[in-house]
Amino acid sequence: MGHDLVPSAVHARSNAAPAQLALTDRERVISYEELDIRARRLARRLRELGAGRDVLVGVALDRSAEFVVAALGALYAGAAYVPLDCQYPAERIAFMLQDAAPAVVVSDARLAARLPRGAWPTLMIDVADGGDALAAEAVGADSTASSLAYVIYTSGSTGRPKGVEVTHGNLTNLVRWHHRAFGVTAEDRASQLSSPGFDAAVWEVWPYLASGASVHFADDQSRLDPGRLRDWLLERRITVGFVPTPVAERLLALEWPSEAPLRVLLTGADTLHRHPPAGLPFTLVNNYGPTEAAVVTTSGAIASADAGESRPTIGKPIDNVDVHIVDEHLRPVATGMVGELCVGGAGVARGYRNRPELTAARFVPDPFSARPGARLYRTGDRARRLPDGDIAFLGRVDGQLKVRGFRIEPDEIVAALDADPAVVASAVAVHDDGAGDRRLVAYVVPAPDMVPLPSMLRERLKTTLPEYMIPAVFVRLDTLPLTANGKVDRDALPAPDTADVLRDEPVTAPRTPVEQRLALIVASLLDTSAVGVNDNFFLLGGHSLLGTQLIARVRDAFGVDLPLRALFDHPTVEALAAEVERAILSRIEAAA
Structure with missing residues (x-):
């Protein structure tokens, strides 16, 4: 990438190859020229409404080429974009909008009707990107490496989502590493599967548009079905693609033609349980990284199953990123010893929006760096460094959970469950069936003379929580198991059993x-x-x-x-x- 920041790199690709394919989904095929012109027109309108450096622009659009047009328009305006997944409950979207306080929200007529009213104007994308392209503001306006590029909301332990502020410097480092590590060129064809509110969507788009490659949006039916997804990847001649770990593990078990165009299959966001079989026509690369460290912190190619029976590692740190395994006093532990994984270097985000105390607790001064003001992000993940430098991921230090790629604060679910009058107390845990499938399980202690129905509990939770935070199973307990100091003992929660699983009918x-x-x-x-x-x-x-x-x-x-x-x-x-x-x-x- 020859230009400093992502928006200028995308603009340069438009000038160099305007007719080159940039984006395609089920409804649209967009060239680099069209993408650039529409984003510049939108940027001009956003600037008129107050968008600029460190100002946020909400993007309430489906996973689509139009979403990318809107996000690039925000970046061209010098602002940062905030993905607003309209599949989330209205209460959650309302909190995100109030907390983010965007200058404007870009949407369409169908989705805008779902948005709560607020101080922000709503701009319809099909109207906003019309007009005279020559009057558009300069691309990127006054953006610098330290200004915000995007804000993504993740689950919060207090019951409130927290907005992670990621800078252009963070994003640029991700893009440059990606180009070098995977040799991305304008001839590559990349897949897009992740929901806009998931930070992997950032990784699926900007490294490719900054290099002149094309991004192809999979339809919802294909992205959920491993067999269909494989066929779609082959049909669209995808060369590099990211697939969440649970889906990737099933893709690996399918038959692949030796001449498949796919050369790199990226995975991550959850624990990879097994090595790929020998003979696949592509390289499997496992990745790890919290939203607070700009999507990817470590990465490594995974050898075939005959290379050993140990669980695949999460690789080594990417370019300009430091990983330290430390004890509770931030002192390095010896190779092979277990500690907390902490991240330093170019990937560390600015912090949490409007949460200075939480930012100070998780983004601490970096004792390993000589750079003034350097900070270290405490991930809360347990890991150990192996003799060859690879890192083995060992789960969470605290109670945070991860299911099918989504990071979940169980306390947020517990707070919602405990608000139900039929529930006296509750706990949430993850159950692994032994075959690599992880399910979110809720344990509830019913109120006297009440039998909570799982359908009613599920519907209540759906009013405040996104779908990925809805427990798969509800288990009835007389009491919650406690540790000696009175905390819920999650290790003592039983595996779901037919006799205890709540049902709507006998x-x-x-x-x-x-x-x-x-x-x-x-x-x-x-x-x-x-x-x-x-x-x-x-x-x-x-x-x-x-x-x-x-x-x-x-x-x-x-x-x-x-x-x-x-x-x-x-x-x-x-x-x-x-x-x-x-x-x-x-x-x-x-x-x-």
């Missing part, structure tokens, strides 16, 4: 051969001892990735090919068994 045993076999398949997938015909697959802890496995096992067991949509429309054993029987009957009639 268990009804399977009655037909199809129901019986289907119930066994569901029980095996969900690691439970028994499943009734009225049990909802998703209320028992199922999700889309497990759903694809269920559909595959149905195909093997009954010889019928049901779409994943059938499971969403018919999530109980009884209803899905009826769909299987209909499919079997149709196959017999067709053969007659």
Whole structure:
């Protein structure tokens, strides 16, 4: 990247190759010239509304090419963008807007109707990027390496999301390392799968646009289904792509053609449990990094399964980033010893928006740097450095959880559960089924003479929490296990068991051969001892990735090919068994 900051680098690519493909999704194909012109027009309008250095611009748009146009418009205006995922509950979006205090929010007519009213004007993107491009402000305006590029909100332990302020210097370091590490050129075709509010989306876009490559947005059906995703990656001739760890692990188990265009599969955001099989046509690269350190802190290629049985590492620090493994007094521990992973160097973000005390606690003076004002970010993650310099990730120091790539503060869920009058006390933990699938489990102590229904608890939580923070299973306990000092003993929380899992209806045993076999398949997938015909697959802890496995096992067991949509429309054993029987009957009639 020959230009100092990302917006100027993207603008330079537009001047160098205006007709080159920049972005494509299901609805649009956008060249670098069109991207640049529309972003410059939008930037001019944003500047008129007060956008500028360290001023925030909210972007309330779906995961799409239009989102990138809006984000680049904010950067061209010299401002920072704040992704607002409109799938979040209205209360959460309202808090984020009040806390961020954007000068303006860019949206469209459909999504703007979901936004709460406030002091900020709402600018419709299809209107805002019209007009005379030649009158646009200079690209990047007065941005510098120390000014903000974006703010992303993550889960907060107090029940409030916290906004992480990331600078242009942080972002530029990520982009430059990415270009060098993976040899990105204008010929590359990158995938985009992550939701806008997840910091991996930053990584999926800017390194490629700054190098003249193209970014391709996967449709929602493909990004959730490993088989479809593989086919989409091949069809779109993707050469470099990021896939969250749980999906990546299933992609690795699929067959790949030797001539696949994909050369690098990036993964991260959760623990990688196994090495890739030998013979894959691409390199698997595992990555680690908190939002507070600009997406990626460490990275490393993972050798094939025959290289050893140990769990894959998270690699080594990226360019200009320092990783220190320390004890509780910030003193380095010896190689091989366990300590807290702390991050220094060019990736360390400015801090948390409007949270000076929390910023001071987590972003501390860097005792290992001679640079004045250098800071160290305390991740709260446990790790150890191996003799070859690689780092082994060992989980959290505190109670923070990670499920399918999302970082979750359990206290935020507990606060929402405890507000329900049917709940006296609650706790949240992650249950690992032993096959690498991690599920969020809520443990509730019901109020006297009350039996909380999981559907009602789930609906209550959905009013304040995003979908990824909704527990997969609710387990009833008489009391919560406590440690000697009176804190909830999460290590003593039991694994979900059929007898204790809350249900909306009593268990009804399977009655037909199809129901019986289907119930066994569901029980095996969900690691439970028994499943009734009225049990909802998703209320028992199922999700889309497990759903694809269920559909595959149905195909093997009954010889019928049901779409994943059938499971969403018919999530109980009884209803899905009826769909299987209909499919079997149709196959017999067709053969007659």
